[in-house]
Amino acid sequence: MSERVAVRKTYKLFIGGKFPRSESGRSYLVQSANVSLASRKDARDAVVAARAAVKGWAGATAYNRGQILYRVAEMLEGRREQFVGLGVPADEVDAAVDRWVWYAGWSDKLPQVYGGANPVAGPYFNLSAPEPTGVVAVVAPEQPALLGLVSVIAPAIVTGNTVVVAASPAQPLAAVTLAEVLATSDLPGGVVNVLTGRLAETVPTLAAHMDVNAIDLTGVADAELAADLEVRAAENLKRVLRPAPAGHDWSADPGITRMTALLETKTVWHPKGV
């Protein structure tokens, strides 16, 4: 019997719950694998998919979102060996699963912490509640490959935003594998979309896109590119998260700022005693 030939995997994009190749047909070799090289049109398609998913995801109950995110953590746990095989240290996988569960728990608690009743000078209840901002573009940090990725995606989606993630060009395999986890864990298609390839090609498109509401520049190491992206993002007044400072400790307690940075506040007045 002849020797078995192994089936090699092509790492593709993740857009709208599907795994398409790049519209441009291009790929690049990285981490000993063929990975799709996304074009600006893939970025546009990803934004369309993310926008279409906003209504359902933001409209889902916080309890439901929390359950789905917890399910993601379950699936992530089951893929531990695969991530280790990609070179992610085992304790980082553990930390990533824990981080995901931690954020999942915030889904129905953040409104109590971040919203509340405001005292006003009149016979009214005045209540402020956090609302998702919409479509968020995220540039994932290069290191740590999995924990960094989870630490930027989970806080954005737990509150009801949808995201387009530009994976690290040098470490895309963890991102595509995480996409495979997301695709099998009840997360509606389009809530998370993953683009692999050169940042200089996809991220300026996302930063300038009028239908993107916020951009997280965490993974942008090049200061010049970051400045250019902020200028582009100003056109429609996107919320901007600045790049992470060098030596940022991803294993430390993240706090709630990554979630609150991507929220808007809705305040309602209600007459008392009627």
Next chain:
Amino acid sequence: MTATATSARSDLSELGRSETALRTFLHGLPGVDQVGAEQRAAQLGTRSIKTTAKAQAIDLAIRMVDLTTLEGADTPGKVRALAAKALRPDPADPSCPHVGAVCVYPAMVPHVAEVLAGSGVHLASVATAFPSGQAPLEVKLADTRAAVAAGADEIDMVINRGAFLAGRYSEVYDEIVATKSACGDAHLKVILETGELATYDNVRRASWLAMLAGGDFIKTSTGKVPVAATLPVTLVMLEAVRDFRAATGRQVGVKPAGGIKTTKDAIKYLVMVNETVGADWLDPDWFRFGASSLLNDLLMQRTKLTTGVYSGPDYFTLD
């Protein structure tokens, strides 16, 4: 096809006089190769239109849009807003052309006419008991006359599909002729409702029937049944208008309607028009899109080409 066309040249005008002659002619039309038509349409849909050609195609497509609202919930305010949008689709860019026409129900025609007066944008009204067409002929004609009297210069009529499918071609023919005369100077678009005609052969027959009876345009669909305009159906209709002009010398327009929502779709249709009937039809007088949401996508793509930045639906009006 051309063989039929030349042999028919002499006696086409006589066909309407007898049911038998009409039936013999329509059933003598060659059958449509279904697989071939679908494959041809799919192949033409793969063309890539970029940069300046795309910019031209988008402007042409905007000029070809029949901006349509045919809802029970239409109000005078809504149709007036729609008419204002037809005149100036992109308020931020004065170089954006106006659309081809506004298409509304007869009761809404007077409200639109006020806004469009003297603008060059046509005012189309559906008539003849749209969308089913299941009403007595007198009612249909009164519907048509009322729309024309109120200011419509284009009438979109529906054919009597019940009669057509039952094989009573004369009845369908006579209704179109009667409606055409009720239109007066207004242009008549004949809606075949291809989604209910079941086969491409029927689409070809209905196209010829509508053209023989005097229709100025043939239109695919009402937009009120699940299957609306498709590329292969439009291909069959384009071939029919091409062969009809070869046979009679009279040019008839084509209007696909319903289900065309993106710029990409619209450009596929334009490619097909150019490849099937040629540049003579690449004009709002001879080709239209019946659509509502298509316009916003065209405007977004146009904005992308002029500014270099992808736009979003937040920046364009809903209706």
